[in-house]
Amino acid sequence: MNAITDQTAPLLETAARAARAAAAELARAPAAAKDAALRHAAAAIRAAQHGIQAANAADLAAAPGLSPAFRDRLTLTPGRIEAMALGLEEVAALPDPVGRVLTEWTRPNGLRFQRVAQPLGVIGMIFESRPNVTADAGALCLKAGSAVLLRGGSESTHSARAIAACLRSGLLAAGLPEASIQLAPTQDRAFVGAMLRASGLIDLIIPRGGKGLVTRVMEEARVPVLAHAEGLCHTYVHAAAKPEMARAILLDAKLRRTGVCGSTETLLIDAEVAPGLLPLLVGDLAARGCRFHADARARAICPELDAATEADFATEWLDAVLNIAVVDGVQGALAHIRRFGSEHTEAIITEDAAAAEVFLAGIDSAVGLWNASTQFCDGGEFGFGAEIGIATGRLHARGPVGLEQLCTFRYRVTGTGQVRG
Known part of the structure; x- marks a missing residue:
């Protein structure tokens, strides 16, 4: 693992190791438990609507002079809060992507091969302005059997915390590890750098934001990145x-x-x-x-x-x-x-x-x-329930990234005593 030398190292390592332990448990979690967590979280979001709106109002008040487009991305209306809850329920209703047999075949020697979907592990999500990403990313990663460490923009801090609290209540209600969905413990910009260098602790980084953020991630990351360029x-x-x-x-x-x-x-x-x-x-x-x-x-x-x-x-x-x-x-x-x-x-x-x-x-x-x-071009409109971002690269995933794209795969080979000789 590459060394993390800045002052955020202890915070990053504590959060990432907790996420790795949670990911190991999530990989074996039954679909019913993951779905229950999402439904409980959706109910919690609806129950906390006024608190979420108050937190969002605090974020908006703390950032005067925003452009209309930026303010729109940051704002949570009652309709958008309900859409978050519905998104969690839609993800819960989707088939479990983990353990799917993607393809199978048998060789002339009788060996049977299966390509099986499995979780990615620990995902680091770095995003700007849109607090609803907290719910979308948390839901998709949970359903896909991966733990996620979320680092949102400072402008959405209060909103993200209120939403994350609802997600954690869903995890606890379903008996799943609370560390499955974590917000970064600090808004120190150095924490982003620590995430980007956390090879061996974080398995994939997904940036979601403007050109400056994506460029920084692509230039500094020592962890694989699933990114998109500008939306031209x-x-x-x-x-x-x-x-x-x-x-x-x-x-x-x-x-x-x-x-x-x-x-x-x-x-x-x-x-x-x-x-x-x-x-x-x-x-x-x-x-x-x-x-x-x-x-x-x-x-x-x-x-x-x-x-x-x-x-x-x-x-x-x-x-x-x-x-x-x-x-x-x-x-x-x-x-x-x-x-x-x-x-x-x-x-x-x-x-x-x-x-x-x-x-x-x-x-x-x-x-x-x-x-x-x-x-x-939106994961919900594609039937993915939600999306964690749009990928424009040429490897692993393209377009809206949903449950299927948040899984990798391994091979299961079954024989009847074959040896290569």
Whole structure:
């Protein structure tokens, strides 16, 4: 194990060793116990709604001057608190991923091979601003048989503590180790560094936050990382798109929640339909307060739009700001995405199935959608119950990370006395 030399070492080691002991117990825990813990936690969240809201109000009061998008990510409304509780119950209702036989085969010598899903062990989750991640990550890791050490942003400290208390009450009610779900014992930034160097104590790090956080984790980690880049998501309105569908989808993809990583940041519109359709799309969004950065071809149609720079097209706004580019067909859209995209989520709006197939086959992104909002890139919408993050890397997992992606596997081999000789 790499040495941890800063002053947070004792805190990290104590928490991580408790998590390892809990993980060993969780790996053998019956599904009924894990599900009971989640249902008890959901009930606790509902019972503690007013306390959670008070804690969230304290977080919001302690951080004045937040951008509207950041404030939205931090805010817990009664509806979002109920959604957290429902998410825990949805995860409880999913099949237990641990112990699944993923595939099996028999060799000519009679040996029978099985690839079996098993827990990852101890997961370190580092996240910013969204306190609901405490519930989502805790639920998914628990169901997947892994312990989790959560280090949230300082701006959500009170909210995360209130939610974590509900999760712990669920664990205790179900007879599972309380250390299965832990919050970092300090907000000292050095604790993050200690987590990143905790090879042998933490098995996987998952960062969920802005570019600065993810970059730091990728540069400093001595533990495997499951990460995603920025959500530079694109919606391409093809020449064969239904105008009313395009208007409805783009409005949702950009403005439903601007601060989520599945929010569309760039509209690509086919030159064939841009003269008639682009003013309608801009009008819809402008009426809701959206601002724009547009290329020269788009500004020739809508002169009131601000000019876009290359840096604009490479920016994840997470705000009511939309880039616009006019492109020549599917290949023009793909060329723009290859140049500026982050391999997160892209959508095409079209009634032309052949064009949709070319687009979906041509992107390298983790998620591609046809005639749907990019904001569907979400574990709950995929039927995962919740998500621990969106993975855009090429190894282990891509897209929303749910229960299946939080498991690794091992091999079970059964013989009848075979020897290699």
